[in-house]
Amino acid sequence: MIAGLYIAGHSALHRVAAGGKILALMVLGTGVFLIADWPVLAAVLMVVLVLYPLSGFGWHILWVQARPMIWLLVLFFAVQLWLNDWQAGLVVVLRLAAIVLFAALVTLTTKTSALLAALERAMGPLRRLGVNPQKVSLAFSLVLRFIPVIAQVASEIRDAQRARGLDKSILALIVPLIIRTLKMADDVADAIDARSFDAD
């Protein structure tokens, strides 16, 4: 799960720097909201769709990305049809599909580590605002490190509660989970200090 959604490949899009792709996504994300013409938006969506085979992804991968939003798109179209007209419905649907599918494409063609590294570089100028990129990068890594540990602790607590007949209660899970992981966090913080992490 924490491996991200990346699928290895050698296409042009795979080779573009992570920072460039994030920038393109921001431009596209803003751009489509400035366009209110459905034929233009349809053309944008076509370009995004064509990028999938060009990046080495088959229709199956495209379908996996698109499937979760199909019903949402149908719903939005219906709402627009009811409140306005079919053109307005198309604008909403095309806009959303173009952004979500392009965002998925960026994620599919970029390693998580490359995205995080780009992010760390992008944070360089924030140093002046008192943001320490080293601390932020430590925090990123710790989250990825903690997720499997917490999931493990949660399943241990669930087993213990089940043995006491409390398996239905999320509360019986949440409170011990938080207290146990806070204790763990204190130990981790000690270990980081003991390993002479230079926070300043």
Next chain:
Amino acid sequence: MNTKDIVYIALFAAVTAVLGLFPPITLPVGVPVTAQSLGPMLAGAILGARRGGLAILLFVVLVAVGLPLLSGGRGGFGVFFGATGGFIIGWVVAAFVIGFLIEKFWHRLNVVTAAASIAIGGVIVDYAIGNIWVAAVVKISYWQATVGMAPFLIGDGIKVAIATIACLAVKRAYPLISRSR
């Protein structure tokens, strides 16, 4: 901000991610309830404003760069352009507001003040921000979006109750807010 603060922030970002792994429960009225929005409530109520807000900001940034940490395995920049994107951004503000209020009430924190703090941040603030996105993306009015959210309040009530009890229990067992000031 010392090492402990960084670790706590990362911890609650990770807790929020793990809450996304629980399958949604469907209430009898047919509305799905996900556990994930408990994350911002717990982060704010247990870590306070600054660390709680930063924990959820960290979570949101990791989602933005493409980690599939949202419930249902969603992630990537695209989610912020979707109808529910505003709720996710709203979580950051919600965690901060909850933490701010909990800190204000810290020395007379009880079921009422804790539940009110969590409900104001986690429900009112989050919907106030989230509904802007819903209205813009679905192209309906802000009012229509707000009315449409009414059925979800049942699940939110349950989550506020859970977060309140957790907040008070952790305050007794492992207080983190008074320690920092």
Next chain:
Amino acid sequence: MITLENVTVQFDQRRVLDAISVTLTERRIGIVGANGSGKSTFVRLLNGLQTATTGTVRVDDFDAAKDGRKLRRHVGFVFQNPDNQIVYPVVAEDLAFGLKSLKLPQHEVDRRIDDMLARYDMTAFRNHPSHLLSGGQKQLLAISGVLVMDPRYIIFDEPTTLLDLRNRNRVERAIAGLDQTVITVSHDLDLIAGYDRVLVFDRGRIVMDDLPAHALAHYRGMMA
């Protein structure tokens, strides 16, 4: 040489260490005591994780009160639970973590990581997710993460408590093979039976300080 002079540690109303004075020069020092006897607090003083309420703690040329950061590089610390010590999600990244603070050139960082992985037969796990290692491998990774920093002293706080017998023996061999001065806190008395000196803690004081044969017999008598 480690020297403590009249060291007291007080948490609120509770006196955890009471006027400890001791000088340690041996290569292998064992520490035993019941839970809450002050032994963990004692070793945490030695690398600056804990500060003394009164008294002085010196390790070679470093004063724990003044040279905290240098002391931490000089004295490594291996915790009981490696899950809480491994910071990074990938094995090689975790080994690189402490090295970052030394500001070494990249090729030197890589060289040290390669050497360290080879030392405990972990080369194949270079890019492995750290949480998927076995318990014994995790403890060896935790030890490696400390060793790459090249400390002069290494403290082990109950390093074998969470391990099965086979992994316990692996860790015992790893500790035996270290050139550094080792200070081990342990409930596993066999682990320190061959050491040069053993301190027994009880209620914040050192109640016995002798060769292992004597000290451990005394401790067993206390616990009976």
